[in-house]
Amino acid sequence: MLALTFQVGADRVAIDVRQVRRVVPLVRLSAAPAEVPALAGVFVYRGQVVPVVDLFRLAGAGTCPTQLSSRIILVPYPRGTDGLVGLLASQVADIRELSTPDAPYRTTAQGLGPPLPDGAAVIRLLDANQLLDSLALETVLSIRPGAEA
8 A cells, every 4th residue: 555654743654645635734724613622723725624633632642743844634524525624744755655454444533543563663554534534523614715713
């Protein structure tokens, strides 16, 4: 599997590139409803409001540092909409081949995916669809540009 790798706290994490729509630089985020604690904010991308989930907050590792390598990974929202969701992470730069797990795995809001061997290190495999299914982002996705957040 071809995967985009990035850092979340002390964990190296990977996501299948087929789940990624685009990677954009870290931009200034506007406030968003506080119902989702891991939500860093929202921004407008090509005329649509995109909620951004801070993967550091989600993993209990503080907030994502503001670094040149910090990026917003845009993934489709899995519940039958044409919406996008941003995943905020740092050190987003590496695309590489990873071996896939033999058994099905589950990603939840409490974790970043199962630990997999990656040479002498460990990498976590994130499934964006499963992660986003576990978060309540519907109210944020209904926001339109110009509407109050």
